[in-house]
Amino acid sequence: MLKPGAHVALFVTCLVDLFRPSIGFAAVKLLEEAGCRVSVPESQTCCGQPAYNSGDRETAMALARRTVAAFEGFDFIVAPSGSCGGMIKHHYPQLLAEDAAWGPRAAALAARTFELTQFLAEQCGMSDFGARLQAHCTYHDSCSSLREMNVKSAPRALLAKVDGLKLTEMQETDACCGFGGTFCVKFPDVSNSMAARKVATVNETGADLLLAGDLGCLMNLAGKMKRDGSRVQVRHVAEVLAGMTDLPAIGEESQS
Known part of the structure; x- marks a missing residue:
């Protein structure tokens, strides 16, 4: 510890x-x-x-x-x-x-x-930061977080202590969002198809908030959702845990 x-x-x-x-x-x-x-x-x-x-x-x-x-x-x-x-x-x-x-x-x-x-x-043994947020969320596991850093339970354990937050797991939460760094630039059609599949699983949960720990994934999915006219907000898990949800959601900054 x-x-x-x-x-x-x-x-x-x-x-x-x-x-x-x-x-x-x-x-x-x-x-x-x-x-x-x-x-x-x-x-x-x-x-x-x-x-x-x-x-x-x-x-x-x-x-x-x-x-x-x-x-x-x-x-x-x-x-x-x-x-x-x-x-x-x-x-x-x-x-x-x-x-x-x-x-x-x-x-x-x-x-x-x-x-x-x-x-x-x-490492710090933290479980509760005293955050509050009335929202229904779902969580996306990024490829690198899950497969290289072995991160899965930690964000969920911390989110479980956020007062008012409900978490519903999506199907294939570990499936790639299609960003993949330079992959989305080199293979845009394939990337868009992967993003569309991921967005569909997000929508199936009925959540109004999508969270993840990697901004690349979040920007990619926020862009796809915006193009599709989705009302699901997108945020980084750190912003929710720190109580910084008064800021515009990812992809909505230019509208503020």
Whole structure:
């Protein structure tokens, strides 16, 4: 279990920084309420996943080294994204395995890397942040959160303590939403078909709120729902746990 005052570095992620900074602020709020000392290294950049997924190993390795250098002085690294977390935890050690200087440093950092809800529930022992929200929600498990970071029970355990919130599980909650980083750009028709199937399962639950822990998935699904005229709101789980639901939902920012 986490020692009081542990120094945690927040890996903000590119999408959060550029499109939804409120998720970063929510993450800081939650970590501080859990008793952590939080820093946000200014030298952090992209985790390198887009380059890695596109086969540009040299750029991915350069970004991996930069990230390791920026974050290795902290007790833990936490990301409000299973996707970026998975890149750091699993792919950095593989990318730098043959580098005698950086390989061990990447492996050491990977061992201290966690997805946000996973860290709060399993390392900090948190269960209730005192959040309240009258809403009927469903939860989408992102591919990376579920398969690389093994995150499934943590967000649900935390949401179970949100006063007024009802959770209904969708069918195939672990099915890909079609985002897949560069996949949605390279194969838009396939991506749209996958998103349509996911949206259909969301609608079948009767929920008025879709939650997840990865902004890429949420932006992809929010865009599809908006094009389809859906009234289902889309939010990151951190915003709900932190009580930051007075902000416009994802995909509705331009309408505020």
